Amino acid sequence: MSHNILSGKKGLIFGLVNRQSLAYFVAQKCLEEGANIVLTNTESAIQLGEISEIASEWNVPVMACDASDENDIKQLLINTQHLLGGKIDFILHAVAMSQNLRRHRQYDETNYSYFHQTIDVSALSLHKCLKVAKQLGAIADGGSVVTLTYIASDRYVFGYNDMSDAKAMLESVVRNFGGIYGEENNVRINAVSQSPTPTKAGSQYNRVERFSKLTDMMSPLGNATAQSCAELCVMLFSDYTRFVTMQTIYNDGGYHRSSLTNKMIKNNL
Numbered sequence: 001m002s003h004n005i006l007s008g009k010k011g012l013i014f015g016l017v018n019r020q021s022l023a024y025f026v027a028q029k030c031l032e033e034g035a036n037i038v039l040t041n042t043e044s045a046i047q048l049g050e051i052s053e054i055a056s057e058w059n060v061p062v063m064a065c066d067a068s069d070e071n072d073i074k075q076l077l078i079n080t081q082h083l084l085g086g087k088i089d090f091i092l093h094a095v096a097m098s099q100n101l102r103r104h105r106q107y108d109e110t111n112y113s114y115f116h117q118t119i120d121v122s123a124l125s126l127h128k129c130l131k132v133a134k135q136l137g138a139i140a141d142g143g144s145v146v147t148l149t150y151i152a153s154d155r156y157v158f159g160y161n162d163m164s165d166a167k168a169m170l171e172s173v174v175r176n177f178g179g180i181y182g183e184e185n186n187v188r189i190n191a192v193s194q195s196p197t198p199t200k201a202g203s204q205y206n207r208v209e210r211f212s213k214l215t216d217m218m219s220p221l222g223n224a225t226a227q228s229c230a231e232l233c234v235m236l237f238s239d240y241t242r243f244v245t246m247q248t249i250y251n252d253g254g255y256h257r258s259s260l261t262n263k264m265i266k267n268n269l
Contacts, residue, residue: 005238007034010084010140012076014040014067014129015094015148017049020198022148023094024054025230031058033234035090038080040065067095067125070132077138087140090237093129093147096122098163107161115162122166123173130177134185141186144237147174148229149191149248151256157211171248178246188245190236195223195252217263219253 011030016023016039030037039055043064046052055062061083065076080088099114126147133139152160153167171191178189196212216223232251235241250256 002032004034006030009035009089010086011035011037011090012080012088013037013092016051017045019050022226022229023092025226026092026233029230029234036084038083040076042066068120070128073129073132077133077136081138088138089140090144093126095125100162110162118162118166123169126170127173139187142242143187145189146233146236147191149193151193175246182245190245191248192232193248193250194229197226215255217267218258218261219255220261221253224251224253
């Protein structure tokens with residue numbers, strides 16, 4: 001059901017790769033709610049993923065950008081404003097990558113070259129996007145930026161490795177840049193911490209399926225779906241949340257507040 005709460009708004013979506021991406025669900029919901037959007041990802045992701053096909057189906061522009069490169073970001077933001085006919089009202093930052101995680105390296109055996117890349121792509125990319133956007137005045141007054149995080153930012157999740165550090169830094173960027181951007185330009189920045197979700201990025205964590213079953217039993221409402229994540233992001237993009245900023249909002253069925261549930265007892269856990 002559409003309520004047109006983004007009617008007339010202009011958005012930029014980072015990180016859509018395929019139809020399992022959280023960014024796919026968010027972008028789709030933004031269109032349903034009346035927004036005009038531009039999709040972006042790296043050149044290799046565009047070539048290897050489904051983003052071009054999806055963009056064609058939706059009749060929306062797609063542009064290549066390395067979110068860890070300030071020059072790329074600058075050109076992207078300039079071109080996005082030109083394509084959409086004005087300043088950007090909202091941005092989804094759904095960018096994450098860890099070679100340590102992909103190669104199943106344990107945290108105490110971290111490859112530091114990979115680690116630096118993890119931090120740069122998964123956390124500093126948000127800082128760079130915000131920095132360049134602020135310099136250009138690319139985000140409209142009252143605009144909204146949402147990034148995707150995970151509870152491993154402040155809890156030990158075995159095997160999540162250096163991505164845990166990246167998510168902790170990502171949430172720090174949300175708080176610190178959110179304070180500055182809010183005071184100076186009335187732009188809000190929030191993070192959504194999602195339940196384990198079967199996505200390409202999530203599949204980097206080789207225990208995601210088993211962990212997802214556990215968190216579903218630990219969550220009073222069960223694991224949150226990708227669609228519910230999209231609905232929450234759209235709400236954060238809308239004017240209904242114009243005083244919500246610098247927050248990490250948990251879309252996880254109550255998992256982050258739970259220790260023992262009746263579902264766990266019934267399943268002898």
